[in-house]
Amino acid sequence: MHDYYILSGDCGGTNTRLQLIGLTTQNLSTPSTTSSTPGTILKTSTFLNESYPSFTSILSEFLYSTPPVISPLPNVAVLAAAGPVNDNKVLFTNNGWLISGESILKTFGGSNGIKKAVLINDFVGCGYGVLTVDKLKECVILNDVKPVIGAPIACVGAGTGLGECYLTSCGGEVESYECFASEGGHAEFAPRTEVEFELIRHLKDKFKSRHRVSVERVVSGTGLANVYEFFSEKYKKERDESVYEEFLKAGSMKGKVVSVNSGKCKCCEMSMKVFAGAYGSEVGVAGLKWIPRGGLYVTGGLTPKNIKWIEGDQSEFMQAFRDKGRVSELLEEIPVYAVMVEDLGLRGSHRLAWKILKEEVAANGGRAGDTSASSIKKVLIAGVVLAGLAGVFGALNNGNRLRK
Known part of the structure; x- marks a missing residue:
């Protein structure tokens, strides 16, 4: 029997993964030093975005049609979405969907509905997720250096797009880390070789860009497809025509075709080498x-699927990672892990939803009560007032002690 429910989500450019977790009151009093997140996972579903007209239709199917159906609905929902978040809204970078916490509460709220809906950047979810990773069992260690407790953590991952985030700690404990969003994947791609200079000219023409091409145009699933297009045009005699035909029909899975066929098609092989080098270079940045x-965690769906291009000191990835001129030695001091699991967004959303529910229940006297913006604002104001009063009384007490 569960006292509370939370919904975690990882809404990427290609797939949406949703998870329902049940919690007991005891789960909310679990010590915050543990790296695993309390709760019982009741169901997990994955949806192909292009098969649905909107995110609302996906969430509706998950809550009302996918067994087990839980009533009442989750107390708190945290959704990691593929795009910059502003005012608890996100416009997806790759498919144009708009999701807002307010619209979720209007559709799925009410007395027995979701009380609080929080949207975070997908890589903020990924960042919180890396706090749960077992480095020995769930990672390939790329640079075997002992991590410094309390030092910054960073995360770079290639999937449909390229995500980046970083975490800082105010105490050193796992629970003290806060994750911050970044759109570093949209920074400029910096070519390093002659063929990459040719590639960037090709990409400028393709995307009608006068001055710049983002690194995501190369380091991502769609980026890998862009690189293959360049090689298949430049070296037509080298391309495998059956692979080329498969590529043209693959839709959003074009990058997968390139990766899978890298052993039989020269253009695919060259594409993978450029992709891996550019990926390693950006992780080094x-x-x-x-x-x-x-x-420094290398995540995203393309990492475990293409680990043979990433691991090993002589790989294109690691050579490019370390190729930083006068400051190359600095990178030797950074522990680097290739994460081999793909559920970090769900783990991170779960972790944040649990934390929010825990705070809400504490603030409402053991209930997951009113979580409206006005209610939360009142709680924050009350906290500031109490902190101020505490400071006043503290000063008076100090004065009394001094006079004594």
């Missing part, structure tokens, strides 16, 4: 920007 001695 993240290492320089954030100096994440707490751990």
Whole structure:
């Protein structure tokens, strides 16, 4: 029997993954030092976005049609979505969907409905998710350096797009880490070789860009497709025509066709080498920007699927990662992990939803009560007032002690 329910979601550019978790009152008093998140996973479903007209239709099917159907609905929903979040709304970068916490509450709220809906960037979800990773069982260690407790953590991952985030700690414990969003995947792609300079000219023409091409145009599933298009045009005699025909018909799975056929098609092989080098280079850039001695995690769906292009000191990925000129030695001090699981967004959303529910129940005297914006604002104001009063009384007490 569960006292509360939370909904976690990882809404990517290609798939939406939703998870329903049941919690007891005891789960909310679990010590915050543990890296695993309390709760019982009741159901998990994956939906192909292009098969649905909207996110609302996906959420409706999950809540009302996919067994087991829970009533009342989850107390708290946290959804990690593929796009920048502003005012608890997100416009998906790749498919144009608009999701807002307000619209979710209007559709699925009410007395027995969702009380609080929070949207976070998909890589904020991923960032919180890496706090739950077992490095020995769920990772391939790319740079075997002992992590520094309390140091920054960073996360870079290629999937449908390219995501980046970083975490900082105010105490060193796992629970003290806060994750911050980044749109680093849309920074400029920096070519390093002659063929990459040709590639960037090709991409500028393709996307009608006068000055720049983002790194996501190369380091992502769609980016891998872009690279293959370049090689298949430049080296037509080298391409495998059966693979090329399969590629043209693959829709959103074009990157997968390139990866799977890298052993039989020269153009696919060249594409994978450029992809891996550009990926490693960007992960190295993240290492320089954030100096994440707490751990630099390489995530995303393309990482475990293409680990043979990533692991090993002589791989294109690791050579490009370390190729940073005068500051290359700095990267040797950063522990680097290739994450081999693909549910980090769900784990991170679960973790944040549990944390929010825990705070809401504590603030409402043991209930997951009113979680409207006005109610939360009142709680925050009350907290500030109490903190101010505490400071006043503290000063008076100090004065009394001094006079004594």
